[in-house]
Amino acid sequence: MLGVDDFALRRGHTYGTVLVDVTTGQPVDLLTDREADTFAAWLKSHPGTETVCRDRGGAYADGARTGAPDATQIADRWHLWHNLAGYVEKTVTRHRADLREPAAEPVPRPAEPEQVDVEAKAAAVRAEQFEQQDFVRHARDRYAAVQELKAQGLGIKTIKRQLGLAKETVRKYYRAETVEDVLARAREGRVSVLDAHKPYLHERFNVGVTNGSQLFREISARGYTGSQTIVLAYLRPLRAAGRAPAPAPAAPKVRTVTRWILTRPDRLDADDTTALKKILERSPPLAATATHVAGFAEMLVERHGDRLDAWIAMVEADDQPDLHRFTHGLRNDHAAVLAGLTEPHSSGVVEGNVNRIKMIKRQMYGRASFDLLRKRVLLAR
Incomplete structure (x- = not known):
């Protein structure tokens, strides 16, 4: 049973491949790249491989089909979950407007003829600063x-x-x-070092203290540790608006909400559970996403591969464009995914060897050749 994964020779530029005996956990060989042809050639020169545990990368799938056409391919469960997490984050990003709690209804009061829309003006200045x-x-x-x-x-x-x-x-x-x-x-x-001091800045600004240097000194005395430049940049849209709006509670980050959706409910604390519940109540698409994630997690953990087709059909019946891309990939790699959700094998020992390779590379300070790296990995068992 062969496990395969890539590792960085030069991160972001060149990658190699590590081959591992999944049964013993021992490395079998290192390849100089992660191309399908290279992997296929190795398999052909080492006949007898019956099972290939791999990530979702197309190159290894193609290489296994060419080099060992009779071998069973198993898509690693961790990589399946990791892939799903990426599409969940895209879905949360698509609906990020739903993450912020709706503003409370304002108390009616007489209209002011020259009232300035502070929020809109400040937002416009912040948008301009962002684009610059x-x-x-x-x-x-x-x-x-x-x-x-x-x-x-x-x-x-x-x-x-x-x-x-x-x-x-x-x-x-x-x-x-x-x-x-x-x-x-x-x-x-x-997250900014200024966040904790924004309510104080707004309060002081609205009583007429608008000098950036003075406000910088005041919040520094209250524990602010950032630079004066950050303070001046934050005050700029407030000056453009004429006064500071009441600081609104910040919306949770996209990654935070993604993590909440991907975490087992019984492992979220009470505050996170409440916050997620409110978001899902006001965002039906994210509520549907959370339901699909829970279904996939159950299928993954309990190895119910027999539920895969029903799960795919349920997702594709919803308006979930990002998850549809995920299910499209599952269909294209159906046999390996089904095996990954059914068989007990995984690429955990392969990931362990990748971490070991990283350690050996650090010991050599990046100055060794591939041949020496290969010898150290294969011989130091």
């Missing part, structure tokens, strides 16, 4: 370049070579429906 960042311009340029080559019928590997980008970078832009899908995570912002 270098990485945003680069992302838009890269997306346009990748999509142009994709329209010409070129694949990810060819585009990677032409543009000189990492394969994962090209895949991200290649598969994104719009550039906004790529920018969504950056647009929602990262």
Whole structure:
């Protein structure tokens, strides 16, 4: 029983393949790349392989079909779950507007003729600042370049070579429906050292203290450890709006909600359970996604491969475009997926060997040849 997976020779650029005896957990060989032809040639020169445990990569599937056509292929369960997680994150990103709690109904009051829409004005300035960042311009340029080559019928590997980008970078832009899908995570912002001090800044700003240097000194005395530049940049849209809106509770991050959906309900704490319940109540598409994930998890853990076709049909009956791409991949690799959800074997020992290879590479400080790496991996058992 042979396990196969890739490992980085030079991360983002060149990769090799490790072959492992799944029964003993021992490495069998290292290959210089992760191409289908290389793997097929190895299998042909080492006849007798009956089972191949692999990830979802097409190259290893093609190589096994060519080099050992009679072998049973088993799609690794961890990789199946990992693939599903990626599509769940895309689904959450698609419905990220549902993550924020709706604003409370405002108390009616007399209209002010020259009342400024503070939220809209501040949001417009923040959007302008976001678009002016270098990485945003680069992302838009890269997306346009990748999509142009994709329209010409070129694949990810060819585009990677032409543009000189990492394969994962090209895949991200290649598969994104719009550039906004790529920018969504950056647009929602990262945790900032300023977050805990924003209510105080808003309060002081609205009573007339608008000097950035003074506000920087005040929050520094209250424990702020960031730079003055961050404070000045945050105050800019408030000045444009004329006053500071009441700080709204931040919406949970896309990755956070994705993690909640992918976690067993009994392993979420009470706060996370409540937050997820509220999101699913106001977002039927995400509620459906959570139901499908729970079904797949049960099938995966309890190895009920006999439920696979029914699960695929249930997902495809819903309006779930991202999960439809996942089920399309399952159909294309149906026999291996069915075996992965039925057989007890997995690629866990292969992943362990990949980690061992990383350790050996670190010990050699990246200065050794592939031949020496291969000898150290195979002989130091």
